[in-house]
Each structure stands twice: as structure tokens, then as C-alpha cells.
Amino acid sequence: xxxxxxxxxxxxxxxxxxxxxxxxxxxxxxxxxxxxxxxxxxxxxxxxxxxxxxxxxxxxxxxxxxxxxxxxxxxxxxxxxxxxxxxxxxxxxxxxxxxxxxxxxxxxxxxxxxxxxxxxxxxxxxxxxxxxxxxxxxxxxxxxxxxxxxxxxxxxxxxxxxxxxxxxxxxxxxxxxxxxxxxxxxxxxxxxxxxxxxxxxxxxxxxxxxxxxxxxxxxxx
Numbered sequence: 322x323x324x325x326x327x328x329x330x331x332x333x334x335x336x337x338x339x340x341x342x343x344x345x346x347x348x349x350x351x352x353x354x355x356x357x358x359x360x361x362x363x364x365x366x367x368x369x370x371x372x373x374x375x376x377x378x379x380x381x382x383x384x385x386x387x388x389x390x391x392x393x394x395x396x397x398x399x400x401x402x403x404x405x406x407x408x409x410x411x412x413x414x415x416x417x418x419x420x421x422x423x424x425x426x427x428x429x430x431x432x433x434x435x436x437x438x439x440x441x442x443x444x445x446x447x448x449x450x451x452x453x454x455x456x457x458x459x460x461x462x463x464x465x466x467x468x469x470x471x472x473x474x475x476x477x478x479x480x481x482x483x484x485x486x487x488x489x490x491x492x493x494x495x496x497x498x499x500x501x502x503x504x505x506x507x508x509x510x511x512x513x514x515x516x517x518x519x520x521x522x523x524x525x526x527x528x529x530x531x532x533x534x535x536x537x538x539x540x541x542x
Contacts, residue, residue, distance in 0.1 A: 374402025
């Protein structure tokens with residue numbers, strides 16, 4: 322019997338959510354450009370869901386907002402938290418209307434391997450470990466990127482970007498002896514430098530995901 326031309330299967334993907342808290346497109350553009358400048362490769366072509374729950378009926382020109390985001394090479398796949406008028410705008414623009422589900426998700430399987438790097442990771446370098454953890458005996462410099470589907474352990478200073486749980490593992494963690502990162506991310510949830518410094522209370526720390534928010538815990542000295 323010939324195989325069907327298409328199949329419809331359930332699956333899940335990690336999507337970042339961009340919360341829009343203002344109807345002022347100029348202010349949105351200025352703040353967005355500032356964030357993109359700090360981590361351009363992280364956001365390039367990133368699929369986003371736009372959360373409009375902070376806006377009331379018809380308070381923003383959704384077509385103009387979509388054009389603004391797409392001009393920065395962001396991919397808008399849908400909106401959430403939208404009022405009825407904004408939902409109608411979204412449908413007219415071909416965007417999906419998403420609702421946050423409360424059903425539990427099956428956690429991904431644990432990482433299957435560990436890669437150990439015994440050197441500094443310098444600016445412009447990128448290390449990615451698929452289906453595993455990354456252990457670095459050295460520093461991660463400004464402009465460097467370390468990415469793992471599992472956890473990231475850095476026995477040195479983290480000054481660049483570290484992205485753990487890259488395939489959606491919310492149980493992944495980032496540990497570093499010195500947290501000075503440009504960006505940290507776990508399963509798509511991220512902090513830039515200013516967010517990280519607000520939460521860091523000591524030099525070393527462990528960053529993990531609690532619910533949908535990142536948290537950092539000091540490591541024993």
C-alpha cells in the first residue's frame with residue numbers, strides 16, 4: 322500500500338514569547354534594536370509568539386508591529402493574550418491565535434554524552450554539543466558562544482553567551498565560577514547582561530529554570 326502524501330502528528334517546540342507592553346512602535350523599535358545588538362545571532366530568524374495581554378482593544382497597529390519585527394529578521398508565528406479585536410487583526414494577517422496550555426509535558430530524555438573542553442573559548446568561537454552536556458575547563462570570552470542540548474559547566478569565567486537546554490530540556494543548568502555573561506539561556510528563556518546582574522549575589526552561580534522563569538543560586542565557596 323503506497324505511503325500517504327502527508328501525515329498529521331502531534332509534536333512540541335520551544336518558542337520564545339515577546340511581551341508587548343506599549344503601543345508606541347518607536348519605543349518598541351528602540352528597545353528591540355538595543356536587545357538585538359547584544360545578541361544578534363541568538364535572535365536571528367528566531368520564531369516568536371507575541372503576547373498582547375498588556376494591551377487593550379485595538380491599542381496597537383498589529384500589521385505595523387508585525388512589519389517592524391519581521392524587518393529585524395524575527396519570525397512571528399502567532400499571538401497570545403490578545404483581545405477579540407486584536408485577535409481579528411491577527412487572523413487577517415495570517416497569524417495563529419495561541420492559548421497557553423496547562424497540560425503537563427513529557428520531559429525530554431537525559432543527555433547521552435558529555436564533551437569536555439580543556440581550553441579557553443575565545444571571541445568568535447562557537448561550541449555546540451548535541452544531545453549532551455558541555456564541560457569547559459577555562460573561560461568563555463566576550464563574543465564567544467557555548468551551546469548544549471544538556472547542561473553547561475564552566476570552570477572559569479563566563480563572559481560570552483551560554484545556551485543550555487537548546488533542544489528544549491527545561492532541566493538543564495548553567496554553572497560558572499564567574500558569572501559575567503552577555504547572555505544566558507535555558508530552553509529558550511534568556512537573560513541579557515542587565516537581567517543577570519540584577520539577580521547575581523556572588524561571583525559564582527548555578528542558573529536553572531523554575532516554571533517559565535530563570536533563577537540563579539550561589540555556589541558554595
